[in-house]
Amino acid sequence: MSLSYEGTIPSRPRYGQLTPRPGSGHLFVADGEGADAILALFAGPGAKGMLATTQIVYMPGPTGTDKSAELEKLGADIFFRAPDYSTAQPRLKRLFGSAHMGLQLYLTGTEGLIGQAQRDAIEAGLPHTAMQTEHRGSTVRRVQCVHCKGITENVRTDPFVCSHCGLNLFVRDHYSRRLAAFQGVNIDAEDPGQVPPQVERFA
Amino acid sequence: MSAGAQRLDVTVAEVVDVNPLIKRFRFVRTGGGALPTFSGGSHIVVDMDDAGTRRLNPYSLMSDPGQTDSYMISVRRDDNGRGGSLYMHRSVRPGMQMQIGWPVNLFPSDLRAKKHLMIAGGIGITPFLAQMAQLDRIGGRFELHYAARNRTLGAYMDELQTRYGARVQTYLDEEGQAMDLKGLLTSQPFGTHLYVCGPKPMIGWVLDTARTLGWPEGALHSEEFLAPPVGQPFEVELARSGKTIRVGAAQSLLEALEAAGVDAPYLCRGGACGQCETDVCEADGTFEHNDHWLSDAEKASGRKIMPCVSRFRGARLVIDR
Numbered sequence: 001m002s003l004s005y006e007g008t009i010p011s012r013p014r015y016g017q018l019t020p021r022p023g024s025g026h027l028f029v030a031d032g033e034g035a036d037a038i039l040a041l042f043a044g045p046g047a048k049g050m051l052a053t054t055q056i057v058y059m060p061g062p063t064g065t066d067k068s069a070e071l072e073k074l075g076a077d078i079f080f081r082a083p084d085y086s087t088a089q090p091r092l093k094r095l096f097g098s099a100h101m102g103l104q105l106y107l108t109g110t111e112g113l114i115g116q117a118q119r120d121a122i123e124a125g126l127p128h129t130a131m132q133t134e135h136r137g138s139t140v141r142r143v144q145c146v147h148c149k150g151i152t153e154n155v156r157t158d159p160f161v162c163s164h165c166g167l168n169l170f171v172r173d174h175y176s177r178r179l180a181a182f183q184g185v186n187i188d189a190e191d192p193g194q195v196p197p198q199v200e201r202f203a
Numbered sequence: 204m205s206a207g208a209q210r211l212d213v214t215v216a217e218v219v220d221v222n223p224l225i226k227r228f229r230f231v232r233t234g235g236g237a238l239p240t241f242s243g244g245s246h247i248v249v250d251m252d253d254a255g256t257r258r259l260n261p262y263s264l265m266s267d268p269g270q271t272d273s274y275m276i277s278v279r280r281d282d283n284g285r286g287g288s289l290y291m292h293r294s295v296r297p298g299m300q301m302q303i304g305w306p307v308n309l310f311p312s313d314l315r316a317k318k319h320l321m322i323a324g325g326i327g328i329t330p331f332l333a334q335m336a337q338l339d340r341i342g343g344r345f346e347l348h349y350a351a352r353n354r355t356l357g358a359y360m361d362e363l364q365t366r367y368g369a370r371v372q373t374y375l376d377e378e379g380q381a382m383d384l385k386g387l388l389t390s391q392p393f394g395t396h397l398y399v400c401g402p403k404p405m406i407g408w409v410l411d412t413a414r415t416l417g418w419p420e421g422a423l424h425s426e427e428f429l430a431p432p433v434g435q436p437f438e439v440e441l442a443r444s445g446k447t448i449r450v451g452a453a454q455s456l457l458e459a460l461e462a463a464g465v466d467a468p469y470l471c472r473g474g475a476c477g478q479c480e481t482d483v484c485e486a487d488g489t490f491e492h493n494d495h496w497l498s499d500a501e502k503a504s505g506r507k508i509m510p511c512v513s514r515f516r517g518a519r520l521v522i523d524r
Contacts, residue, residue: 100393101397129420
């Protein structure tokens with residue numbers, strides 16, 4: 001899947017392409033197809049020497065893609081596989097708490113993964129522009145219901161039903177870095193029951 | 204008129220010789236009352252009437268941001284400068300009435316940082332004095348590395364070490380004490396922001412070293428006020444006002460605009476803030492871009508000029524003022 005930035009708002013997150021940068025260490029956080037971005041970086045120029053100071057934290061993607069075996073073979077100093085982000089999070093927080101400036105952050109995979117790792121790095125004091133990001137794989141979204149504040153992961157359709165309060169939510173491109181989530185707004189607040197048909201916008 | 208260009212009437216309350224090169228000035232509000240609140244890293248533009256020549260120089264506020272009964276600045280005498288610092292040293296006395304601009308902060312502490320690493324060279328210490336007072340009050344974690352030629356010129360070294368203890372490290376060039384910059388920059392906890400203020404070569408050295416060691420751009424902060432450099436006189440056509448003015452050798456384009464009665468925007472007057480950015484309508488010649496504001500691409504385009512510090516050499520220049 002690739003993201004389209006057409007017709008969106010300026011604040012919508014945009015992603016780049018991972019490239020090797022000088023640093024005292026290299027931390028990759030990835031899910032699903034993000035593995036391909038890491039493999040591509042190490043297949044390119046200027047990255048071979050980084051392996052001895054590279055740590056990879058990887059988890060399968062929301063559509064089940066799991067490239068752990070290929071990544072593990074890469075030969076990074078540390079490879080750690082987690083079942084999902086909430087399991088990887090304590091490890092990342094501990095890493096941020098003991099790391100020094102100079103550590104390079106590379107985040108790749110789905111927007112939900114990139115956003116949550118970015119949020120935790122920002123909470124550790126890093127500027128939001130400090131980490132490199134590359135979107136790969138699924139375009140499903142992590143969405144906050146602006147009414148009940150509950151977060152629904154892996155949203156595929158627009159509108160969708162909030163998994164917490166049951167409201168019909170329209171998925172906006174309006175994004176919160178603090179919450180690492182897009183915003184979902186009740187679509188039938190004024191005409192209850194007048195809900196447009198769900199469209200599969202994210203896959 | 205931009206915010207920082209609004210004037211405050213002040214009276215000089217105190218002038219202190221800090222060392223052979225530096226004087227400290229304390230201003231109170233004329234007629235009494237509190238001065239505007241400011242944040243650590245702010246500067247003011249001091250308005251000087253130097254025997255008929257108007258001088259407007261930016262100086263960092265060094266006093267505690269928690270105190271608004273007075274403002275303090277330190278001025279280093281520059282015998283080869285255009286005259287602002289010499290005027291402050293020779294002519295400003297306690298009891299004098301002056302005008303200053305409102306405080307403007309182009310060098311704030313990023314309070315999202317987990318730690319603030321400050322590196323000062325010489326008179327570049329002044330914004331950090333205010334930043335440290337502010338951070339100390341709110342429990343912010345900071346560390347100052349302060350270099351000067353010798354102990355006499357390290358104006359506030361003793362005072363700072365007494366107040367902040369091991370959080371202040373000093374380096375005296377004449378005693379061969381060099382900063383282990385690489386060691387310093389590789390041992391900072393994740394989430395540290397770096398601040399540097401001092402002479403141009405020092406700022407370059409610190410920032411380049413940090414970038415090489417993988418510090419992200421967003422965690423790097425620096426401030427350097429430039430004095431408008433002296434150059435060849437040149438003529439400028441002002442498209443909007445329909446005037447043609449001449450910029451003298453020791454005058455900046457901004458000063459020439461003001462002398463011609465054109466209300467041009469400004470804040471820092473030192474090439475740092477971007478407020479005076481001006482569109483170029485036509486140019487046949489070479490720009491002398493001296494600012495820290497425009498990108499290299501903008502400088503090369505010949506479509507923009509910062510009148511506070513930049514000049515022009517050539518046949519014709521028309522700007523949108």
